[in-house]
Amino acid sequence: MKKKFWSFTGKYKKKTAKPNQDQLQTSSQHQQPLLGMLQDDVKYIQSSMGSSADFETRFFQIGTDFPVEAAIIYIDGLVDKNFVHNFIMETLMVDIRTTDQGQNPHEVKDILTQLKSRSLAASDVTEVMDYKSVFEQILSGNTVLLLNGFMKGLAISSPGYDSRNIEEPSSQTVVRGPKEGFTEVLKTNTSLIRRRIKNPNLWIESRKIGQTSNTEVAVCYINGIANDDIVQEVNRRLDNINIDGILESGYIEELIQDETFTPFPTLYNTERPDSICAGLLEGRVAILVDGTPFALLAPTVFIHYFQATEDYYQRSDIGSLMRLLRFLCFFLALLTPSAYIALTTFHQEMIPTPLLISLAAQREGVPFPAFFEALMMEITFEILREAGTRMPRAVGSAISIVGALVLGQAAVEAGIVSSAMVIVVSLTAISSFVTPAFNMTISIRILRFGFMTLAAVFGLIGIILGLIIMILHLTSLRSFGVPYLAPMGPFITSDQKDTLLRLPFWKMRERQKLINKKNVVRENTPSPKPPGNKN
Amino acid sequence: MFKAFSVLLGAGLVFILDYRSLKANKKWDRRVYIVIFAISLGVWMLYIFNVQFPYVIQVVEKIYNPIFDSFNQKLEQKQSFRVH
Amino acid sequence: MIEKGKIDARQFTILVVMYTLGTSIIAIPSTTASYAQENAWITVLLTSLIGLLIVFLLNQVNKINHHKNIFELFEYVFGKWVGKGITVFFLLFVFIVAGKNLRQIGDFMTTHVLVETPIQVIMLIFVLTSLYGVKLGLEVISRTGEIFFPYAFFSLVLMIIFVAPQAEFKNIQPIMVNNTEGAFLTIFPTLGTPYFELVVFLAILPYVNRIGPGKKSFYIGVGIGSLLLFAVTLMSLLVLGPDFSARNVYPTYILGKKISGVQFLERIEILVAIAWFFTIFFKITINFYVLSLGMSHLFNLKTTKVLSTPLAFLLIIAGLYLAPNLIAYQNFLAHDLAPFAGTFGILLPFILILTARLRKINKKKKKRRKNKRF
Numbered sequence: 001m002k003k004k005f006w007s008f009t010g011k012y013k014k015k016t017a018k019p020n021q022d023q024l025q026t027s028s029q030h031q032q033p034l035l036g037m038l039q040d041d042v043k044y045i046q047s048s049m050g051s052s053a054d055f056e057t058r059f060f061q062i063g064t065d066f067p068v069e070a071a072i073i074y075i076d077g078l079v080d081k082n083f084v085h086n087f088i089m090e091t092l093m094v095d096i097r098t099t100d101q102g103q104n105p106h107e108v109k110d111i112l113t114q115l116k117s118r119s120l121a122a123s124d125v126t127e128v129m130d131y132k133s134v135f136e137q138i139l140s141g142n143t144v145l146l147l148n149g150f151m152k153g154l155a156i157s158s159p160g161y162d163s164r165n166i167e168e169p170s171s172q173t174v175v176r177g178p179k180e181g182f183t184e185v186l187k188t189n190t191s192l193i194r195r196r197i198k199n200p201n202l203w204i205e206s207r208k209i210g211q212t213s214n215t216e217v218a219v220c221y222i223n224g225i226a227n228d229d230i231v232q233e234v235n236r237r238l239d240n241i242n243i244d245g246i247l248e249s250g251y252i253e254e255l256i257q258d259e260t261f262t263p264f265p266t267l268y269n270t271e272r273p274d275s276i277c278a279g280l281l282e283g284r285v286a287i288l289v290d291g292t293p294f295a296l297l298a299p300t301v302f303i304h305y306f307q308a309t310e311d312y313y314q315r316s317d318i319g320s321l322m323r324l325l326r327f328l329c330f331f332l333a334l335l336t337p338s339a340y341i342a343l344t345t346f347h348q349e350m351i352p353t354p355l356l357i358s359l360a361a362q363r364e365g366v367p368f369p370a371f372f373e374a375l376m377m378e379i380t381f382e383i384l385r386e387a388g389t390r391m392p393r394a395v396g397s398a399i400s401i402v403g404a405l406v407l408g409q410a411a412v413e414a415g416i417v418s419s420a421m422v423i424v425v426s427l428t429a430i431s432s433f434v435t436p437a438f439n440m441t442i443s444i445r446i447l448r449f450g451f452m453t454l455a456a457v458f459g460l461i462g463i464i465l466g467l468i469i470m471i472l473h474l475t476s477l478r479s480f481g482v483p484y485l486a487p488m489g490p491f492i493t494s495d496q497k498d499t500l501l502r503l504p505f506w507k508m509r510e511r512q513k514l515i516n517k518k519n520v521v522r523e524n525t526p527s528p529k530p531p532g533n534k535n
Numbered sequence: 536m537f538k539a540f541s542v543l544l545g546a547g548l549v550f551i552l553d554y555r556s557l558k559a560n561k562k563w564d565r566r567v568y569i570v571i572f573a574i575s576l577g578v579w580m581l582y583i584f585n586v587q588f589p590y591v592i593q594v595v596e597k598i599y600n601p602i603f604d605s606f607n608q609k610l611e612q613k614q615s616f617r618v619h
Numbered sequence: 620m621i622e623k624g625k626i627d628a629r630q631f632t633i634l635v636v637m638y639t640l641g642t643s644i645i646a647i648p649s650t651t652a653s654y655a656q657e658n659a660w661i662t663v664l665l666t667s668l669i670g671l672l673i674v675f676l677l678n679q680v681n682k683i684n685h686h687k688n689i690f691e692l693f694e695y696v697f698g699k700w701v702g703k704g705i706t707v708f709f710l711l712f713v714f715i716v717a718g719k720n721l722r723q724i725g726d727f728m729t730t731h732v733l734v735e736t737p738i739q740v741i742m743l744i745f746v747l748t749s750l751y752g753v754k755l756g757l758e759v760i761s762r763t764g765e766i767f768f769p770y771a772f773f774s775l776v777l778m779i780i781f782v783a784p785q786a787e788f789k790n791i792q793p794i795m796v797n798n799t800e801g802a803f804l805t806i807f808p809t810l811g812t813p814y815f816e817l818v819v820f821l822a823i824l825p826y827v828n829r830i831g832p833g834k835k836s837f838y839i840g841v842g843i844g845s846l847l848l849f850a851v852t853l854m855s856l857l858v859l860g861p862d863f864s865a866r867n868v869y870p871t872y873i874l875g876k877k878i879s880g881v882q883f884l885e886r887i888e889i890l891v892a893i894a895w896f897f898t899i900f901f902k903i904t905i906n907f908y909v910l911s912l913g914m915s916h917l918f919n920l921k922t923t924k925v926l927s928t929p930l931a932f933l934l935i936i937a938g939l940y941l942a943p944n945l946i947a948y949q950n951f952l953a954h955d956l957a958p959f960a961g962t963f964g965i966l967l968p969f970i971l972i973l974t975a976r977l978r979k980i981n982k983k984k985k986k987r988r989k990n991k992r993f
């Protein structure tokens with residue numbers, strides 16, 4: 001049965017991993033161990049890095065009577081300079097003199113261990129043996145200490161780079177709910193998750209992906225809740241990635257999704273830690289990428305894109321109504337222009353007569369058929385929207401004036417479009433942004449044009465056939481083996497509590513069936529009763 | 536003629552797009568596919584050039600009428616209005 | 620096993636309901652009303668009872684071997700070559716039924732909805748949609764059925780409820796006084812449209828993940844479908860009158876036009892029509908699916924979908940060459956469809972069971988002999 005479940009993912013074929021030819025002239029050379037000659041080592045490291053401007057070395061001596069030549073290496077901007085000054089340099093140059101006076105460092109057998117255990121007041125100190133690890137350490141913001149005559153060095157954890165503060169997420173805002181969003185720093189992001197789920201079973205596996213960029217990617221899941229098969233599958237797909245660089249989680253998303261040829265997203269992305277935590281608690285697996293606030297959640301289902309975290313923070317009746325509203329808006333955004341086209345061109349009898357008369361009066365002066373009118377307005381709106389996201393903030397108000405006045409009012413007055421069309425387009429536009437997930441909005445917008453064409457050719461029947469094709473496609477999709485329309489496509493009665501509606505928590509006793517096979521019960525609070533009623 | 540040409544063009548297009556999905560299959564599968572495809576195209580060509588086949592219902596009628604004729608006549612007597 | 624997917628009992632029920640409703644919901648009220656007049660509803664009621672008996676028969680066929688679909692059963696029971704021969708004829712039947720459904724929807728659309736569009740184009744878009752479903756496989760088709768079923772079901776039920784106030788009981792009175800014989804005679808042609816065609820589900824039944832509920836769901840599906848057919852026939856008799864129902868080719872559509880519940884919602888019959896599009900779409904798709912499954916069995920192909928594309932285009936031709944015109948087609952529905960479909964829907968299952976019984980006895984004897992030897 002287990003095998004059967006995973007055989008669905010067979011579509012994702014392992015591509016033969018050819019080693020990337022344009023890897024940097026790297027590893028094999030850098031594999032060799034440190035020489036032990038301080039000057040040569042440092043010179044080699046420096047030249048390997050092309051004597052980059054941010055590469056810093058500092059030579060000094062440890063001890064007074066029998067000084068040992070030493071050097072620290074770090075990358076300026078990646079390390080916390082105060083830390084380096086106070087806890088590394090000062091310890092090694094000043095404090096040692098006062099504490100270990102008179103000792104001959106050369107006689108002390110294992111000076112590195114001594115330094116590590118006694119002098120260096122840093123939380124994380126590891127030994128480095130070869131160039132490769134030296135590069136790894138300094139590039140991740142650590143300071144490397146090399147001693148003359150030793151074939152080992154010490155890497156002292158000292159990261160401290162400037163990063164954005166934790167701010168309110170800009171893409172998925174809430175009225176009620178936590179206002180923290182992920183930042184670009186992976187460690188901050190994992191800490192944001194840890195702070196919400198204080199449980200040793202929250203496991204975070206980290207790996208480096210991208211031969212050139214060496215981006216850190218973390219896979220988070222709650223051991224015991226997440227489906228092991230899904231975790232394995234995520235790891236397997238991540239291991240298969242062979243790319244030069246990962247700059248955003250979108251790269252990962254595109255490289256590990258089940259189906260490549262689809263307008264619908266099959267991985268959820270969010271910059272809200274609470275959203276990720278909710279996913280983890282449902283048994284999903286989160287993928288966090290260093291350098292971007294957007295984390296991925298897998299597996300995901302279609303319904304997931306219409307569930308905002310706020311549904312769970314508001315009372316259940318409000319949450320349910322908001323959710324229903326979102327579904328309504330999904331269909332409005334998808335079908336309003338096409339329905340308008342179909343009704344005005346093919347099925348006029350369905351429009352009430354007074355409305356039909358006023359519509360006809362409006363359209364009297366319009367030279368285009370309804371389809372072109374709609375197409376024109378929709379494309380105009382898309383242009384406006386794209387301009388709105390890409391342009392500098394300062395000209396924002398100019399665009400909105402142009403959009404509202406020139407394209408809306410003036411176009412109607414000039415008789416290019418009918419005012420009903422403007423209403424239709426604005427309704428579509430507003431509805432399409434009700435969907436909490438932006439990538440789902442994009443797929444709605446793409447499909448809208450297809451539906452408009454179908455409506456122009458075949459009327460309502462075209463729309464219906466388009467819907468059938470869309471649903472067929474959606475049911476055929478899978479996200480990490482889970483059917484995409486899950487609680488509705490294969491209808492699962494127990495999961496309906498958290499699908500179209502959001503029942504109170506004391507009703508939702510079980511986790512989603514298909515995502516999670518073991519540890520199904522999520523809570524068992526008795527339903528609240530008024531205190532008087534003790535039966 | 537134009538119709539025939541456009542059907543041929545469409546058939547070619549469908550063949551190119553669809554045949555790709557069979558590439559992984561056995562040789563036998565592909566052979567059967569090509570034969571059925573050719574039959575389909577041939578029948579379409581006949582349709583385009585207005586070649587008259589007997590209609591399906593006429594064939595079925597010929598086979599079953601001898602057996603069920605009496606029943607059908609009886610049924611027809613009960614009809615509220617005559618279609619023909 | 621060529622088809623590897625599994626569906627569950629509920630999905631199977633929905634497919635059966637869709638199949639029972641598709642096309643017959645348009646055809647049945649008119650055909651029955653023209654031969655049984657005001658007693659048509661009794662005919663439909665009796666027919667559905669016989670329909671349940673047919674389901675019993677089909678379940679018996681499935682009992683021969685739960686894991687084999689009908690094409691495998693042919694070869695299992697009759698031997699390889701005779702089995703293949705019968706498969707050819709059976710596929711011809713499915714092919715004609717699928718073409719018939721396509722033609723029906725095409726005719727309906729060209730008379731009522733898209734009057735100016737040529738029927739070929741309508742058939743093409745329908746068959747292409749079906750083709751996409753067949754390519755995606757049985758699991759996807761049945762899951763899609765689950766999504767559309769609520770709409771199809773509730774819009775039909777709502778239509779029945781909304782037209783109910785206009786019912787006039789004098790339309791079906793006197794009950795069973797005039798033309799009693801006609802009411803019984805009409806049962807046979809009525810069986811033809813959905814019930815004799817149910818035999819195609821023998822190709823899908825083995826893929827239901829549990830056998831017991833699968834059989835039960837077959838009964839439930841046919842039951843729900845028949846109930847709706849009965850309700851629609853009754854309503855068209857009550858609201859439109861037997862004569863009008865008989866004269867009109869699509870009385871159900873006219874029934875939809877009678878809805879005027881809320882003031883501004885007039886002429887919403889297209890919304891009801893959409894409900895049948897779904898059912899007819901599923902009927903076409905199931906037939907088409909069984910056709911390509913059967914072709915794959917016939918030629919020992921690897922997957923079901925290999926031949927689906929050329930078959931799709933052949934189906935259009937089948938629909939076009941089905942009948943010269945609508946009247947001939949209506950005549951065919953009343954006269955020759957039932958015997959034709961009955962050959963495959965009743966006679967063939969009977970022969971299958973009988974042969975299996977005869978040969979199975981032999982096998983059991985052989986087994987006994989073997990057991991004795993040991």
